[in-house]
Amino acid sequence: MTETGRTLLWATLILALVAMPLAVSSGRWIEFLEFTLFVAVLGQGWNILGGYGGQYSFGHALFFGTGAYLQALLQFKFGFSPWIAMWFALAGGIAVGGAVGFLSFRYGLRGSYFALITLAFAEAFHVLSRSFISITEGGRGVQLALNQDPERALAMFQFNFAGPFLRAYGFYYTILIILLLAYAATWWMERTRFGAQLIAVRENEDAAEALGINAFRVKMGAICMSAGITAFAGIYYTQKFLFIDPGIAYGPSKSIEALVAPIIGGLGTVFGPLIGAIFIHGLGEFAKEMIGLVWADRPGLDLILFGIILILVLGFAPRGLVGISEAIWNRVRYRIRTLRSKTDA
Amino acid sequence: MLKVRALSKRFGGLDAVQAVDLDVEPGEIVSLIGPNGAGKTTVFALISGFLRPDNGQVIFEGSDITGRRPHEICRRGVVRTFQIVQPFANLTVRDNIAVGAHTHIASRTQARKKAEEIANQLGMTVMLDQPAGDLTIAGRKRLELARALATAPKLMLLDEVMAGLNATEVDEIVDLVRNIRASGVTIFIIEHVMQAVMKLSDRTYVLNEGKLIADGEPDRIASDPVVIEAYLGQGAAARIAGGRSNA
Numbered sequence: 249m250t251e252t253g254r255t256l257l258w259a260t261l262i263l264a265l266v267a268m269p270l271a272v273s274s275g276r277w278i279e280f281l282e283f284t285l286f287v288a289v290l291g292q293g294w295n296i297l298g299g300y301g302g303q304y305s306f307g308h309a310l311f312f313g314t315g316a317y318l319q320a321l322l323q324f325k326f327g328f329s330p331w332i333a334m335w336f337a338l339a340g341g342i343a344v345g346g347a348v349g350f351l352s353f354r355y356g357l358r359g360s361y362f363a364l365i366t367l368a369f370a371e372a373f374h375v376l377s378r379s380f381i382s383i384t385e386g387g388r389g390v391q392l393a394l395n396q397d398p399e400r401a402l403a404m405f406q407f408n409f410a411g412p413f414l415r416a417y418g419f420y421y422t423i424l425i426i427l428l429l430a431y432a433a434t435w436w437m438e439r440t441r442f443g444a445q446l447i448a449v450r451e452n453e454d455a456a457e458a459l460g461i462n463a464f465r466v467k468m469g470a471i472c473m474s475a476g477i478t479a480f481a482g483i484y485y486t487q488k489f490l491f492i493d494p495g496i497a498y499g500p501s502k503s504i505e506a507l508v509a510p511i512i513g514g515l516g517t518v519f520g521p522l523i524g525a526i527f528i529h530g531l532g533e534f535a536k537e538m539i540g541l542v543w544a545d546r547p548g549l550d551l552i553l554f555g556i557i558l559i560l561v562l563g564f565a566p567r568g569l570v571g572i573s574e575a576i577w578n579r580v581r582y583r584i585r586t587l588r589s590k591t592d593a
Numbered sequence: 594m595l596k597v598r599a600l601s602k603r604f605g606g607l608d609a610v611q612a613v614d615l616d617v618e619p620g621e622i623v624s625l626i627g628p629n630g631a632g633k634t635t636v637f638a639l640i641s642g643f644l645r646p647d648n649g650q651v652i653f654e655g656s657d658i659t660g661r662r663p664h665e666i667c668r669r670g671v672v673r674t675f676q677i678v679q680p681f682a683n684l685t686v687r688d689n690i691a692v693g694a695h696t697h698i699a700s701r702t703q704a705r706k707k708a709e710e711i712a713n714q715l716g717m718t719v720m721l722d723q724p725a726g727d728l729t730i731a732g733r734k735r736l737e738l739a740r741a742l743a744t745a746p747k748l749m750l751l752d753e754v755m756a757g758l759n760a761t762e763v764d765e766i767v768d769l770v771r772n773i774r775a776s777g778v779t780i781f782i783i784e785h786v787m788q789a790v791m792k793l794s795d796r797t798y799v800l801n802e803g804k805l806i807a808d809g810e811p812d813r814i815a816s817d818p819v820v821i822e823a824y825l826g827q828g829a830a831a832r833i834a835g836g837r838s839n840a
Contacts, residue, residue, distance in 0.1 A: 441695045441704070448692045451681035458641065458675070460667035460696035460744055 258519060265424060269417045278420050284529045285423045286481060290502065291509030291521030292430045293478030298507060299515035300443065301470040302450030306363040307370030308478050308506040313497030315341040315479025317377065319486040320390040330405035334483050341479020342472045349471035353464050374498035389493025405487045419488050426484055430477045435518045446470050478506065508554060512561050514570030523569050528554055594619045594779055595748055600639055600649035609635045611803040617748065622780040624790050627800035628824055633783045634676055637750050641673040642666040668696060670747035674737040674754060682726035686717060689725050689736055693743030708743060715739045715769055731762045742773060751782040755789050767792055
């Protein structure tokens with residue numbers, strides 16, 4: 249596909265997302281879209297480090313949870329404005345990313361060792377957030393006060409009692425803006441020297457070093473950017489639900505959601521995580537309905553479905569849905585070309 | 594330009610490299626030969642920072658680079674290629690070479706343009722859009738050269754860039770290496786293909802069991818009894834000399 253063709257396609261998709269509330273008025277659909285975009289942001293966070301950098305993390309909940317907890321605690325304990333707390337939450341997520349990255353990359357942990365160390369850190373924070381009750385409120389979690397004053401809806405970053413538009417679409421546009429920022433950052437990164445060097449490190453770290461790339465510094469940059477985007481997903485989560493607890497913040501489910509979307513959508517591509525998130529959540533909703541119809545409610549069956557899809561994608565389409573569609577597109581174009589040259593002859 | 598003094602490396606009980614002294618002067622093509630397992634690649638790994646020496650010094654243009662990281666050494670102008678080629682398999686040839694060019698060029702477009710120039714120079718223009726993983730072995734060896742050259746090095750350490758190539762391909766690479774030298778890059782090369790060593794090198798070092806056993810001009814080396822014995826076994830030099838006198 250040509251560069252302009254691709255840009256047009258994505259511009260259409262983004263416009264469709266921006267205009268979506270015009271077409272969809274049902275609250276349930278907006279919730280579904282919000283959740284899909286949320287996973288697409290989580291996925292992009294993971295994709296920067298895993299897809300572009302080849303460092304597969306199993307503990308991205310670490311960055312999500314840190315962002316979410318800081319956003320909640322700074323308001324809850326110190327009465328920070330959510331708009332101020334946000335920057336500390338972002339910095340906190342990046343700091344944790346930098347610390348884990350420093351420890352792993354300094355000592356050359358790659359592949360499954362890196363996956364294990366991130367998993368271990370996420371679990372450690374899971375346990376710590378449960379046991380340091382004086383700081384984190386422990387297993388009860390942190391419940392933020394509900395703002396019931398419509399005047400202060402924006403100032404408090406809470407839209408439950410805001411005007412009709414914000415109440416219905418406030419968080420949809422919040423996550424859409426976060427998504428656009430994260431995706432623009434990724435798109436930009438892909439076109440810089442840093443991006444090229446990150447991909448080189450993924451492809452072959454020794455060769456990259458031999459060609460003058462400081463692999464340690466490049467990976468540190470990637471994990472900080474990755475952690476920052478993921479922490480932003482955490483900030484959104486706290487504002488949306490006004491509640492966070494150790495299981496939500498640091499449990500394994502966020503780590504898994506973060507990696508499934510980019511792997512299915514297409515590793516190391518700007519829009520892979522979004523495509524992956526739309527696909528699995530579309531399918532997940534569909535599956536829930538179908539399973540609900542046939543066997544009544546069986547929670548967890550959709551997760552089995554995700555697992556099967558993940559295995560199929562890893563086995564047969566390592567470049568994900570983006571890779572499949574490009575392959576199909578190239579084949580179609582090739583057919584058209586040969587047909588044309590035949591008719592010309 | 595490059596001074597190596599008393600360089601030593603042990604792997605467990607094996608003295609892989611023992612007190613090696615080497616000198617490479619600007620503009621030279623110097624080769625390092627020796628039987629399999631002599632420690633040639635280890636010497637390169639020690640110079641280029643992939644291994645840390647147990648002893649000794651590596652001095653490049655007057656400054657001590659012993660034990661520095663590979664990327665720092667590359668930025669000072671010493672680049673190595675790999676005997677077992679290490680392409681960025683999923684990237685195109687253009688992007689592979691551009692990674693090298695990024696050591697001194699920040700812009701993507703400029704780096705890609707530089708990559709095209711280098712590919713031209715090395716006769717790889719038709720391969721520019723191919724993924725590196727699809728190249729033949731000859732193509733991959735050339736890509737190793739191209740990427741290294743793109744870093745704008747002063748000294749290139751070429752590790753068996755001709756192994757596995759046929760005679761025509763070897764001749765092509767010999768010409769390329771000569772051209773690279775003519776453009777002002779000093780070359781230090783490990784090679785098994787003797788035809789190429791003889792044609793290319795100004796001087797040759799011979800390494801055996803981690804020790805330098807001879808050095809000098811290539812034709813003199815080829816008739817040195819110590820060298821012949823290292824390759825063919827004890828007494829071989831005498832037998833060859835004997836065979837000659839019989840004939």
